[in-house]
Amino acid sequence: MSSYLIRGVRVLGREWTDLLLRDGVVAETGPGLDPSGAQVIEADGLVALPGLVDLHTHLREPGREDAETVETGSRAAALGGYTAVCAMANTSPVADTAGVVEQVWRLGREAGLVDVQPIGAVTVGLAGERLAELGAMAASAAAVRIFSDDGFCVADPRLMRRALEYVKAFDGIIAQHAEEPRLTEGAQMHEGEVSTRLGLTGWPAVAEEAIIARDVLLAEHVGSRVHVCHLSTAGSVDIVRQAKARGVRVTAEVTPHHLLLTDELAASYDPVFKVNPPLRTAADVTALRAALAEGVIDIVATDHAPHAVEDKECEWAYARPGMVGLETALSVVLSTGALHRDGEPDWDLIAERMSRAPARIAGLAAHGHDPAPGAPANLTLVDPAARRVVDPGELASRSRNTPYAGTELPGRIVATFLHGRPTVLDGKAVK
Amino acid sequence: MIKHLLSGADLDAETATLILDTAAEMATLAGREVKKLPTLRGRTVVNLFYEDSTRTRISFEAAAKRLSADVINFSAKGSSVSKGESLKDTALTLQAMGADAVVIRHPASGAPHRLANWIDGSVVNAGDGTHEHPTQALLDAYTMRSRLGRLAGLHVAVVGDVLHSRVARSNVLLLSTLGAKVTLVGPPTLIPVDIATALAPGVQVSYDLDAVLPTADVVMMLRVQRERMADSYFPSAREYARRYGLDAPRMRRLAEHAIVMHPGPMNRGMEIAAEVADSPRSTIVEQVANGVSVRMAVLYLLLGGRGAGAAQ
Known part of the structure; x- marks a missing residue:
């Protein structure tokens, strides 16, 4: 299973750190982790949430x-x-x-x-x-x-x-x-x-x-x-x-x-x-x-x-x-x-x-855990500084009935990881 | 001039007065041998009726024809509508036919607002659900002005099923704009919540018809459907008539000059007694005649400003 190094992220908005995801869990945290063998995701300015x-x-x-x-x-x-x-x-x-x-x-x-x-x-x-x-x-x-x-x-x-x-x-x-x-x-x-x-x-x-x-x-x-x-x-x-x-x-x-x-x-x-x-x-x-x-x-x-x-x-x-x-x-x-x-x-x-x-x-035991060593690697990375205008045509849902069409909203999901694998990278679904 | 007439709130005092004045001019036509004006020649007016309403449809049809417009009657019965065509698809069809104005009657509140988003022509609300019926309010105002000489300062009591009445909503809005004072009267179950602040400032509510009658210049009786009983809005037709019906003894409480109105169709013996409906105070037949003049004025003003010369 491939591993991912999320570099320079602020977990829950705290001081920046690195997160190493391996085998579906958060394997290591701390600043300046060794990136060898891992796919690196630059997360400068991003906030990590469970x-x-x-x-x-x-x-x-x-x-x-x-x-x-x-x-x-x-x-x-x-x-x-x-x-x-x-x-x-x-x-x-x-x-x-x-x-x-x-x-x-x-x-x-x-x-x-x-x-x-x-x-x-x-x-x-x-x-x-x-x-x-x-x-x-x-x-x-x-x-x-x-x-x-x-x-x-x-x-x-x-x-x-x-x-x-x-x-x-x-x-x-x-x-x-x-x-x-x-x-x-x-x-x-x-x-x-x-x-x-x-x-x-x-x-x-x-x-x-x-x-x-x-x-x-x-x-x-x-x-x-x-x-x-x-x-x-x-x-x-x-x-x-x-x-x-x-x-x-x-x-x-x-x-x-x-x-x-x-x-x-x-x-x-x-x-x-x-x-x-x-x-x-x-x-x-x-x-x-x-x-x-x-x-x-x-x-x-x-x-x-x-x-x-x-x-x-x-x-x-x-x-x-x-x-x-x-x-x-x-x-x-x-x-x-x-x-x-x-x-x-x-x-x-x-x-x-x-x-x-x-x-x-x-009662979802694998979810709702802050990114910390040993926790299941279910997490998302947010860019709090981004703003976007909601375009119903760009939604991944099959339906378009959003009440926010044309509304500018703060924040953007940059990446999401499910059991250690990315489902979203660079704001786009990986599959 | 406004493009659509969807709500009594679309009319400011100046525009409403212009419509009433224009209607007065249109009314002079009715006495002539030739009742037709060439004003809307070559323009197409569609009457799009999703509810049976012979009187309103005929009134709009007569109005459009007297202005020489081509009139298409499109009723929900016997058309593609009953086969399940959506309002939007119908709108696109009317748009492709080049409808200059669509007069719509619909059981769903707000349907005319939706339609106005989908077609280029003018939309006239001829009654939408329990929302509004602005041309009825205009003809009522016209009738009051003809009988009493003014609107400003009149005290108008609107009596009955205000909750389900599109006539009441449009009248409250228009009469308030034109300076009349409105009191809504009915059992509390048929007075909508927050009505005093929802529509216009200064609207009064009373549950006691007898207390309101002596100061009223106009009493407008609303149609009350008997099936409301089944939903416990009131216990029985008899009790309703006793508390809120306008009968001859109640009529005698009115001031000498006061008039009695009803938008029709009436439930004689329920909200209004036959001897009241047929009395000289009653304007019910005049209201029908005035309806044609007022609808002529509305179509003329909505469409007149965009004649063939300004077709681009």
Whole structure:
């Protein structure tokens, strides 16, 4: 196996050092390492982070290979600095059996660009009626630990209670898409001043908060872990903060787009800004940024949701919700300043929220380790000084539905290493 | 002049007044033996209707024809639209046909905004979902001005299902621009959130129709669909009519000069009693006639500024 010497890199933004990657691990660190026999990568000015881990990715395969495949999504992930992604279960067929999760897992291995960890559906067909074979998925080659009906809420409180309890047997976790469906029938965007002006049916914040409040109580009652997908409102932050203070085992994620964009963007009626949960108000954005810095929100997760052109180039109400996000996530987080300290990126905190914590929640032992001797060589190199203008045509994702077209964003992923091998070099995917 | 008419917010006071003044000139045509002007000869106006609305379509059709435009009626029924053609593909087709203006009625809010991105011609919003219906607001303003002589300082009560009403949104925007004071009246379930700040400053909300009527110069009753009951917006048609319907005893609370409007089609006995709809205060038939004049003015002004001489 070839080895790589990353020269002059600042690990987590600290003093510069060299990193020698060999046999899938970080073999040596320190300034002025012997480069003989290794391919040298000049990393002057770059920051090394543990490879990013995305707890919430839609890879669309099987079923909507026109929008994304495991391979194209994996490439997008690698270009975004990710070394592991958790693939959501709302495929066609739904990932609600050992067969489907093993298929996705195997496709991920074959693509070899990131570690693809399948998420299993909580209920058969995401229908919210009866439990899928969670144990079979846990025992499969895919070793599923996260279960989610994402796209739909497990709205039935009795079923949610059972799911929370059942997965304790194999240290599973339920990731809830918190949306009380009766409060969001026909909903198109955040309910508020803008939805009133635009005549679009509102998605009220309380529809999310009511479910989160219920679920933290259920998790507390049965002593289980619960994870909140794409938390989007200031009220949800308060509920999670109180639950954590009581010792409830709840974790929460926020998407890059909910940290940056607001419901005002719907005024264009361009469905590229349609997403579920919807973009919220500026006050929500402020609360989410503070909660992420504080740790009430544990992680950033992309909710990368590729959609074919015809599903977005249409009337707002007929468009599918979702945005691609893997290739822009770190840049968007940097642009918000949410994880800055004294005006500069706090790389240690960024590593925590985008790599270590998501790896811990997902139980991905090979990920979320700072580059140090003996650690798995899953890492990414960032040029913090670079700026780039997002061009949808240049995305590696098969879909183009980025809300950031034409936006200049800070930071650029220069290289990504997966198990000691490069998946990205000079900002380009190696395969 | 603006290029598209998508929202009441597209109109400043000057432009709106110009349209109303032009409509008054157009109205004088209606009394002539020959009702046609040659103004838009050789121009093509497409009526693109994704919802059944005979009255609005006929009104626009009459307006365009009286200006000598070529009119193409493109309805979702019996066209490629029902075979699943996208709005964008339809837009490209209309573009290739050289449509100078497209009048669009669509069940999805914002569809006219999307269409305006895809064609070079002017787009006129003839009602989009629960968003807006700006020519209805213009004809309502025209009707108020004709009956009451002014708009500035009028107190207009808009009553009923404001939440689902495109007529209400456009009226709030336009009337506020023209200096009228608007009070929205209805059960709290049918008043959209943050409405007082969402559309225009100074908009009032009331849940009590009887309290509003004595100071109103205009009462505009909105159509309330009976199926809203099934979704628990109100308990029954009878209770709705009792609390928010305009019947003869309520009409007597109005000032002597006050008028009663309705954009149609009416649910007699629900939001409006027959004796109110048929009373001298009612402007409902005038509104229909004024609709043609106002739509003539809109088409004339949107297209008139870009005549054959400035074709490049």
